Amino acid sequence: MAQDGRVSEADVVVVGAGPAGSTTAAHLARSGADVVLLEKSRFPREKVCGDGLTPRAVRELVALGVDTSPGAGWLRNRGLRILGGGMRLHLEWPESPSFPSYGLVRPRADLDETLARTAVEAGARLHEGTSVTGPLIGRSGRVVGVAARGEDGEPLEFRAPVVVAADGGSSRLSLALGLHKRDDRPMGVAVRTYYRSPRHDDDWLESWLELWDRSGGDGSQDALLPGYGWVFGMGDGTSNVGLGILNTSSAFGRTDYRQLLRTWLDATPEEWGFREENRTAPVRGAALPMGFNRTPHYTRGVVLVGDSGGMVNPFNGEGIAYAMESGRLAADAVVQALSRTSDAGREQALAAYPRAVRAAWGGYYTLGRVFVKAIGHPEVMRLATRHGLPHPVLMRFTLKLLANLHEPHGGDAMDRLIATLTRVAPAA
Structure with missing residues (x-):
């Protein structure tokens, strides 16, 4: 127990109320879990971001039931305008069964608060102004919660059988467990x-x-x-x-x-x-x-989501879509774990999460690492801009590849080619 402090119990503690943490908390709460969501700042708060959302991110917002209409403050966009090599090219977001044909723009201060309030409406207990200082380790070596401090410096403890690290790329919680960034990732x-x-x-x-x-x-x-x-x-x-x-x-x-x-x-x-x-x-x-630069994504009762697990797309630098998707996948695994009646069964369910994210993006991120290594050479970047942009068909393929908007099953020839490439690439 925290000395002269308070102890809170829950099914799940989520550290960080950015897109990854709030999405995880919202899905968990809707499934009936008792979720505590901890955020060191107070909303609204700023994050460095382009504020642009691709159709992949829009899909996750829709799945959460967020109103993405212009009347709710969202600015829609038709696609990507590319400038380079003396060219100006307009590429509309592709029509797809899996993704909407529009993107969105919304300041991160608004987006993050909207997602946090969505989690609260679902039943999550949000604690703003609460800084996590480290994990609580049980006698078995498993994490059983987190220690924190309130804005007044009061020591707090939040205990739960599962902790979700959604505290960003620096992820102090992950570092406290010895999970450092990988040098072999971009x-x-x-x-x-x-x-x-x-x-x-x-x-x-x-x-x-x-x-x-x-x-x-x-x-x-x-x-x-x-x-x-x-x-x-x-x-x-x-x-x-x-x-x-x-x-x-x-x-x-x-x-x-x-x-x-x-x-x-x-x-x-x-x-x-x-x-x-x-x-x-x-x-x-x-x-x-980028590219899973912190692994494993599950260990000792702690699940890593979003930037904490290095899930930014190497092809285009997009992080919000993957933060929200990883939150949804993590919630699926955690809900199953909470239903198990034995420690072994719970661990089996939680171990499904890293397999799920690896199956979703492992091969794709491997291709991304090859891509970023190639364009690190100025001559390759120059050839790509000078000779790729004049070919609209090639650029439409490139848009699907870089934004990860291909149909995983079926679709046109471009979809099938990208799906094949991601399937045969090793999901390392």
């Missing part, structure tokens, strides 16, 4: 800010494929970097503008990303408004943990 960094702009009502997500390092940070001049810039209209008079860079370039870690953002935006048309006098928020950065 990492990225993203920086973003907001500007007042007449482009705020754009119904396309815009991606710039040519980001040039003019500083010679990799030992040369004018290096083409592996990554992309984005412009996402927010519909409120501002645009979210940012860039993401992969660690497969020798310039990674030696590039001033904020200056790179400024250099890129200074070359955009003046009338777009992407100038310092129109900036409405600080330039913020965040790491992008």
